[in-house]
Structure formats: structure tokens, C-alpha cells
Amino acid sequence: MEESVWMWTLHETMPSSKEVGHQIIEQLLQALTQAGWDGSDLFHVQMAAEEAMINAVTHGNQESEQLVVEVEFRVSKQRAYLRFRDQGAGFCPDELPDPTDEEHLEKTHGRGVYLIMHMMSEVSYNDCGNEVTMVKNRQLESADS
Amino acid sequence: MEESVWMWTLHETMPSSKEVGHQIIEQLLQALTQAGWDGSDLFHVQMAAEEAMINAVTHGNQESEQLVVEVEFRVSKQRAYLRFRDQGAGFCPDELPDPTDEEHLEKTHGRGVYLIMHMMSEVSYNDCGNEVTMVKNRQLESADS
């Protein structure tokens, strides 16, 4: 990540609250917009951020008041870097069933991690599964740039 | 495990049901009793088996009707071997808080894995955390043997 000139970075520890999480992601979206992001690039980052935040707060920390989520965001014109770390027991992403398999298609859960993987350019979980790091390389130039 | 002469082994796939799990553990306890186990040795294996089964069914498979738990038990006069594998997303046992810490002491969850670790002679989880293998070496000779 050294090579990028980040225009905006945020590194903070938030409580295990979806409301607070949504607000922090709003800040990220504003920073991206200011850096010229829009359209599907912006949408993809928003989706991955929301899903990762909700998983950290609900599955990871189980909304415990005693646990926090560490978030780190970096934004440049061409690249966005996002990291979420919770204090839960983790999980193995590779073990998750494929939600697009015929037998899982109508299930009412299990699409978050799959969407994260498909929305971002690079996604990696730590061994334990309680930290996800992701990068989005911007695909499209916006019309007015 | 080669060196042991197993007097009883069971290897089966059970549905994600605590009731069925309790019944299978009853069979294990009967086999242990027949092999001369009693007192705290028997109790320790029972505790570890119940906690591991409940975790596989509830945390691992989330009681899904579509998922199964693989159980393997082996019993000899001196040693018991237990393995439970679920089809869930796993977890990292090392990340769990210590339930005996002052701040967690009155929590109403989080003692199962800790008890398993303390009741058995050897406990290991696979990398993913959805399989636990454990061995109990018998400590006490029963009075009448």
C-alpha cells in the first residue's frame, strides 16, 4: 500500500453497534465521493463495507457492549483500502457454503461474505477469521473527470 | 492411537440434534462403564463429550436440518478417544476469553470449550475449528479392579 498517496485515512475503534457502524461507513462514502468515486465502484465498496461491518458487529462480537471493532479505511483517487477487526472467535470463510448453489439459493442468510468477495478487487481474512482486509481498485472513470 | 486395543468403537454421522447427541453419548458412557471406567474419569469424558456435541450442533451447524455431525468414539480400559466434526464455519479456540477472569466470572456463557480443555488429557482443534479431537487417559483405578 506504500505506493498510493492516500487522500483520506481513518483508523478508529468503534463499539459493537450497527448504528455507529453505518455512520462510520457514511464518512467513508463521503471521502470516496470527494475523491471522485461514483457509480458501481462506489456501490461495490459500500456493499463490502456494510456487510463486513455487520458481520464484525453481529457474528464476531455478537453485539457485546464489552467488545469493539477496529476499523481502518484509506482512500485515494484510484484505490480504497478497508480493514475490519472484531474480537470474536473468528471463522473459516473457506468452509462457507456457496449461496448460489441451487440448494442454497432461497436461503435467507449466507450471502454477505460471498458479496464481499465479489465486490472487491482483493479480499483476505486472517487465519482466525476475525479480521478482513480488502482493496478496491477503481474500474471506471467517472464521466466528468 | 495404534497401540491401544480398542474394546469398542463407534463412527457415525448424526443429525444436528441435541437429543440424538445425548443418546449417542449414552452409548459411549455405557461402553466406558463396561470397560471398567467410573468416578471422575467417566465424569470428565461425559462432560467433554456433552459440551463438544452441544457446540457442534448449536454453534457449528446451528441446528440446521441439512447439516450433520460426524462422531467417532474409541474406548479401551485405559484410554478414550473422541472426535466431533461439524459442517459449520469453525472458530478459533485461542481467541476465546478466559471464563475464569474476574470480568467474565458471572457471564452466562463461554465455559464449554474451557471445560473440555480441562477435563481431557489431550485436546486439539483442526485449523478451522469445526473438528475437535480429544483423548482421556484414565487416571484412577476403580476400587473393584
Add this chain to the structure above:
Amino acid sequence: MTERRRITVVTIGDLATVRFNDKKIVDSASIEEMGAELMSLVDKDKMKHILLNFEGVEFLSSAALNKLILIDKKVKQAGGNLRLCCLREEIKEVFTITRLDRVFDIRKTEKEALKAFGVDS
């Protein structure tokens, strides 16, 4: 008329056309409320068919998708049809990536969707 906070409804016979009041369908309490309001269209208002018009919706999370699957099951159980229309490109892509475009009947315009329901507008 029923007070609804998350959706705005126009009915023609037993067909309800629904628009969403929120631009972002992501907050879990709002999703629950939206789900309950849609459910009551079938349960209480005895609507058979539902058309979800996504005009103006800019974002939805996987939790919203899960809720839509429940609504779809409900409508089908009641012998009706659920259709979706007017999805912005990025939201359409979410349905494609998750293959939910095979579960839901998605139409480009409201006119097309209404036609599929047998309503000519």
C-alpha cells in the same frame, strides 16, 4: 388508509404496487419494519400480487435480500406473484451475482411488470 413508514402503496384490485421510502435499505430495524409492512399487505390487506418498484433505491444490503426472499415465499404461498422493477444497474448486479435473478421475476420498467401481471397501462 394504513399508516406505513417504509413503503408507499398503490393498489389496483388485488395487485399492490410498492415504492420504498428509503434510499438506502440497510438499517436492520428499518428492514424489519419494511418486511412487516409488506407481509401485512398479504395478510391483512389480502393483496395477492405485489410489484416492488425500486425507483429511487440506491442501496440495499444482503439482509434486505433475505427479507425479500421471505416476502416472495409468502406471496407464492398465498397463490400470487411478486415482481420487481426499475432496479438501478448496481442493484440489478447484486441480484445477478447472487443468482437471485433466477428466484425473482425482475422487469426493466413498471409498464413491463404490470403487463406481466396482465394489467395494461
Add this chain to the structure above:
Amino acid sequence: MTERRRITVVTIGDLATVRFNDKKIVDSASIEEMGAELMSLVDKDKMKHILLNFEGVEFLSSAALNKLILIDKKVKQAGGNLRLCCLREEIKEVFTITRLDRVFDIRKTEKEALKAFGVDS
């Protein structure tokens, strides 16, 4: 007298002495029922103090421990005391390993426990 399925209760004033009907306290439905019956001793029968006599109990799971912690909180809230007695050696060890022997007041015999409640038998 109240019908109870999981516990047998003898009362002296506002002290209830409880024995368990099950040898193994492990099944989750039974644990819920046991919990509800103990809770109602405080809520409904207005018992202040509770003595849990574990005679005959051969096994309990961590889910049962969790439930006992809730009961203990309840009794304390109501200004009373919860005590345990007559634990077989292996069950006592479970309390020691988990350090719950520091949360619960555990006595060897029912006589000792009653004495701690100020009842001489």
C-alpha cells in the same frame, strides 16, 4: 401446591430447600424448565432464600451452570441468598475449575447450609 416437574421444594418461612428430580441436568428443555421453576419460587412464591441440595445429581452441563448464575442474580436482586450443598465430588470440581466456587456459596452438608441461613436443624 404448585406442580413442578424438575424440582422438589420444601419451604420453611421464606427459605425454600430445593432438590432436583433429574440425575443428569443436561437436556436444554429440562434446564429451561428447571430455571423457570426456580425463578417462580422467587417471583411467584416470594421465597427470599434458596438452598439447592444436589444430592442425587450425577451430572450437569455448562448450560446448567449458566442457568444457576441467572438464578443467583435473581435471588440476590430480591435481597436473598442462594446456597448450594451436597455436591458430589465431580460436580464440586466443575465449580472449582470454572472458579464458580467463588460466585456461589457452597456447603458440604444441608445442615451446614441451613445453619448459614440461620436455621438450626
